[in-house]
Amino acid sequence: MRAHLTVSLIAVLIFTARGSVSAHDPIRSKVTWNGDIARIVNARCIRCHRPDGKGPMSLLTYQDARPYAKAIREEVLARRMPKWHAARGYGQFTNDPSLSPFEIALFVAWVDGGAIRGVDPIAREQTTPKAGPSTTAGGRSVDVGCNSAGVPAGRLLAIRPKLAEKSSAGFTLVFPDGTREILAWIRNYEAKFRETYWLRRPVDMPRGTRLAVDATGACSVELRVDAASTTPRAPRTAR
């Protein structure tokens, strides 16, 4: 409820801000597909929502998306879309496609304003759609069982869990000095959407570091590990 109110408020602010700027042109004061939404959809949705993608329908074009406007409003407001199985607040990932509150407010304002197309479709159609947030690469991959717990020394770049369907697991590094760092909490795992989670801040794992996993089902994880960095590890704040 609180989140919903906040989003509505932001939506009102957007309308107000734009309305005052372009008071003589009410159409341009609205959030439109071509003005705001297509760009976000291209970056965050069409990776799955395109013909032959993993999503149930295409959102490539205005015509594709328009019939789903109400559903889109609902899904983004509830943060069910873009689909992403890492729980918010546990680790930060460079390839996290989640929408910002501002972007959610744009979707809401677009749908509430009639889900209109807006001007300049030609300019938009000339841009090549991007397939989603760019992912990093690198490091060697090391498979560890979730019970084995020992991890190779080095710099952890990413984790790629493999869990039992619909199960959940929390991943925490335990350093030799006993301090811990929560890496990720994966909820409602779906094999079809198995993901590599690229850490926003790679973590140095000195020799003797362990991986503690709290899983509700079968579990293994592929780690992407780089050579250890030479800079000393920054002190961790307890969470």
Ligand code: HEC
């Ligand atoms: C990683 C793949 C993926 C991404 C990215 C993704 N979706 Fe989805 N989406 C799905 C799947 C799969 C479903 C079917 C329901 C499910 O499995 O959860 C779905 C369902 C939906 C539905 C419900 C359709 C209906 O019939 O009611 C909407 C609306 C939707 N997505 C919108 C979006 C929007 C908007 C974005 C971007 C902001 C997005 N999705 C990003 C995979 C994805």
